[in-house]
Every structure is written in structure tokens, then in C-alpha cells.
Amino acid sequence: MIATGAGVVVLSCSDPRLNPYQILGIDGKTVKATMVRNAGGRVFDAIRTLAVLQTIGQPGTIVVMHHTDCGMTHFHDDAIKEALLQIAPEEKASIEASKFGEIKGSIREDLALIRASPLIKKTTQVVGLKYDIHTGVLSQVEETKCEL
Numbered sequence: 846m847i848a849t850g851a852g853v854v855v856l857s858c859s860d861p862r863l864n865p866y867q868i869l870g871i872d873g874k875t876v877k878a879t880m881v882r883n884a885g886g887r888v889f890d891a892i893r894t895l896a897v898l899q900t901i902g903q904p905g906t907i908v909v910m911h912h913t914d915c916g917m918t919h920f921h922d923d924a925i926k927e928a929l930l931q932i933a934p935e936e937k938a939s940i941e942a943s944k945f946g947e948i949k950g951s952i953r954e955d956l957a958l959i960r961a962s963p964l965i966k967k968t969t970q971v972v973g974l975k976y977d978i979h980t981g982v983l984s985q986v987e988e989t990k991c992e993l
């Protein structure tokens with residue numbers, strides 16, 4: 846079971862169908878957590894925020910929640926780059942050098958990135974969750990300490 850409180854950070858996808866407060870029962874009063882959201886709930890895109898939170902708070906647990914039917918499994922980096930080049934052709938070098946977070950593998954890749962980061966305390970509990978957007982079923986994928 847995931848500990849809840851100010852020491853919990855939840856990283857999840859910004860998909861509007863996903864309501865991490867409701868899914869995890871976080872009411873902001875008796876059950877609290879710090880929310881971080883981005884396209885896909887990707888760790889590489891959130892590592893700066895997760896690292897900063899380690900310096901200004903005492904997050905003992907980082908929860909990464911991915912979901913089924915995620916746009917980042919449907920839209921791949923090449924297509925995103927092509928669309929961004931239409932918007933900002935002058936940023937071609939930057940766009941082509943960037944990762945945009947397509948999901949090819951599993952959530953375990955994101956959990957491994959947290960554990961491998963030198964900016965995340967080794968005592969941090971890392972929990973991976975998968976939410977089925979169609980059935981509402983939440984399942985735990987993995988739970989480890991960074992030091993493992």
C-alpha cells in the first residue's frame with residue numbers, strides 16, 4: 846500500500862480523462878500528495894521537478910502512474926517533431942535533438958530512470974501504477990527502493 850501525505854509525489858499523464866486525485870483518493874485535506882503531470886507521465890521530462898522537490902520537501906515516495914490508451918503510445922516522436930517543425934521551423938535543430946516522450950516500452954523504464962538518477966535520494970520508495978482508463982482498474986506494477 847502506498848503511504849500518503851506530504852511526502853508523496855505523484856507523476857502522472859496530463860490526459861484530461863485521468864484524474865489522479867480521484868483515482869488515488871487524494872482529497873488534499875486528510876490525504877495529500879504533490880502532483881506532477883506531463884504528456885505520458887514521463888520521468889525524463891519530470892526529473893528536474895522531482896529533483897527540486899527532493900531539496901525543498903521530504904518526499905519519501907514517488908508514484909509514477911501510467912494509463913492505458915495513452916496518447917504517448919499513439920503519437921510517436923517523429924510525428925510530433927514533424928508537427929512542431931510546421932509550427933516553428935526556425936527551431937529545427939532544437940526540435941530534432943529533443944525527445945518528446947513517446948511510450949514504446951513499459952512503465953518500468955520510467956521507474957528505472959528514477960532509481961538511476963543521482964539526484965533522487967536512494968531511500969526513496971518508487972511505486973509504479975497502471976490505470977485502465979476504460980475499466981477504472983488500478984494495478985501496481987512495481988514497488989522498490991532506489992537502492993535496490
Ligand SMILES: [Zn+2]
Binds near residue numbers: 885914916
Ligand atoms: Zn496519457
